[in-house]
Amino acid sequence: MSDEDGATDDGMESSDAETFEAVTRQVLERVTPAGTERARLEAVADELSARAEQAATQRCPDADVMQVGSSARDTWISGDRDIDVFVRFPPSIDRDRLETYGLEVGHAVLPAGHEEYAEHPYVKGTHDGFDVDLVPCYRLADATDIRSAVDRTPFHNRYLEARLDDDLVDGVRLAKQFLKGIGVYGSDLRTEGFSGYLTELLVVTYGGFESLLEAAADWQPPVELDPEDHGQATFDDPLIFIDPTDPERNVAAVCSAENVARLQHYARRLLEDPHLEYFEPDDPAPLTPAELEAHLERRSTTTIALRFDAPDIVDDQLYPQLQKSLGGIVNGLESRGFEVFRVDAFARESAIIFLELSVSRLPAVVRHQGPPVHVRTHAEGFYRAYADDDGVDGPFLDGDRYVVERPREFTTASEFLESEAIFEVGLGSHIETALEDGYEVQHGREVRELLEEFGSPLRRYFEPKP
């Protein structure tokens, strides 16, 4: 996957073919935490749990503490630094008190931590080099009684712990590293990929990494998986995995059709021609100015970038808003006759709506089709509206309809992008505010100015892969 590593690209040829077993063995060696790394994490997790339990039972004698997540299940990958500690309170205490206790315990355990707000507030901080989430939840008898999403986590933990053995743990580690390698690991709204919980469920359900790949290679979306055979709702998603602990929840709801296809594509590639590259996240070298110019010249599209300050919001807000804005702008352009060739959106300090159009300029006139002449009231109204208008050509007839040719509002895409009309296309709300604060429209070779900040995503754009 790495662009800098010519050797792995050449590796696509059969001349140096490796076996699936050899490749996965090498990957496992890399991703399985060594004894010292594991002992260190367990020691820190145990210490944090003990401190959390003490702080929790001081406030509520019936509280207890549970380690959850991949660190608790030993499905984490060497280098991961995440520890999740859940403090469980009995359902008899009310929600306000749970939140108060939860934050007090969090601050007691992580004095330098800060509060984050999911459905409950919780405390997040670092401790001995680990990223720690200290989350309060209710201790319930049944997952269907949950009061908020975090209450589910202990049930997830219990479900997986009961089913994971050493072989499956290896499979989970391979699957996670593979999904990272192909860029689809994570259920955040930027990635729209596979969560850790979903990955573990898939490996457990299919009985291993290789059998997951074989199944995925043959998937016919929508794929419906429900190992507990208890699903009750219907979902309009390409991948549906009914949560074993909640019959009304699709664990894969966030997973996009493109990422399902991506898993299918790379599953086939890895099975057909096993290589380490598929386990290595792509981090392309920045595109150089000369390369960019060569791409622009070769493609001869009309390239336009809209550049503005990225709004200061979390990625789970930013990326959906960027996608919404991109869709709105594409619709705005296409409805005005500007055929869009390919687009993307990037964000770091700046945010970029990157547009390639098929045309640079449209005629000064635009065809406007009226009603069929035989729809008398409408037709007479249309004819009267334009008959004495010197600014239009027509009305004339095309088949049974009136047609006029009116002056076109925007003859270049830039005119549209630089006009007030851009605020009417359905932008994300924070993007709209950011654009109101000002934006630049860069054309053709001017997009060179993006290379310093976006050289790497621009290589991905101009040298696209599955």
Place this chain on the structure above:
Amino acid sequence: MSDEDGATDDGMESSDAETFEAVTRQVLERVTPAGTERARLEAVADELSARAEQAATQRCPDADVMQVGSSARDTWISGDRDIDVFVRFPPSIDRDRLETYGLEVGHAVLPAGHEEYAEHPYVKGTHDGFDVDLVPCYRLADATDIRSAVDRTPFHNRYLEARLDDDLVDGVRLAKQFLKGIGVYGSDLRTEGFSGYLTELLVVTYGGFESLLEAAADWQPPVELDPEDHGQATFDDPLIFIDPTDPERNVAAVCSAENVARLQHYARRLLEDPHLEYFEPDDPAPLTPAELEAHLERRSTTTIALRFDAPDIVDDQLYPQLQKSLGGIVNGLESRGFEVFRVDAFARESAIIFLELSVSRLPAVVRHQGPPVHVRTHAEGFYRAYADDDGVDGPFLDGDRYVVERPREFTTASEFLESEAIFEVGLGSHIETALEDGYEVQHGREVRELLEEFGSPLRRYFEPKP
């Protein structure tokens, strides 16, 4: 309708509104043949009929002669110079003999005439300044027994003669002049309009010119008229008038949807704001070079003309072939990404495919969408076909499908029009031969060269009306 006559355009305003009765009275005065004109036509027609009868009965004692058409029914318009004489033979003689006799009689009556070929051959010529058709047919008891289309004509004549009175004859004359004025009179394949027989049937059926206009203004195509209530077939035409003498024939089969709409439009205009202009055929002054350049500059379309020698075929062959070729070229352009703005075809000595496009140039790459990744066999074939092709961008994913961007074959419309590919779009056969003999492609201001031959149709093109 005349561009040169500003007064009639101003006449659209209500300030000098006229009444429907005043306008039609003036038209009738112009189009009704004066006594001397009528006497002259009748004398010539009678003389031709007598000579035809003598020549026919010499060959077949049972033959007779019938004057048909508008001159026979007194529904002709002042200035018309057409006389139709039908020689009727008994059905007992065979078709070969009928043709032989028919041509012999024709040449006897019109020594300078020439043979034309409809379903039968017949003789056409001029006599004393009149255009004369001398047509042999069978004399049958019932129109459903006809052996060729011309055998129907005597039945048409009889049907109309039995129903026309003086008022209806006036109505027919007004209707014919009106249809000429708005450019839809004639059932030839260039005009695709209303034949004389259809016009007379419509006036007879609706009971006059004004009531025809009122009805047409409210038509909801498909319009089905069947005064004899004997129609048996179904027709996929906008206007269906079942021939009173033949239940299986639509008299209006050739009438295009656009011409039906045109009649509806102008019927409403004439009723709402009566003016003589609607009875005057449009004969626009040729567009000047300066006007053409102003139009091109104002519209900023990409203008291209394909010019070649018009094939030496009759209009009824030429215009359908031009339309077919135009459609093929438009499809050829649009399927290659060139959005067509407006087009037309003209013919005199040269023939012209006149094209206005929305774009002058497309990118050097074209998007090519592959199968969804989950359609495994196709998807793997697509991926393999392009994975190692350095000439394409991708394959990459868009949603659940593979996509590649390939080099575009033609980046300008001219490249396509000047290539062999133009011969693969479905041209009319004679147009194809004409193009094989050579053609020019003129761009932008070069289309000035068309003005000498096509100045008048180019004004119609750039100043379009219903």
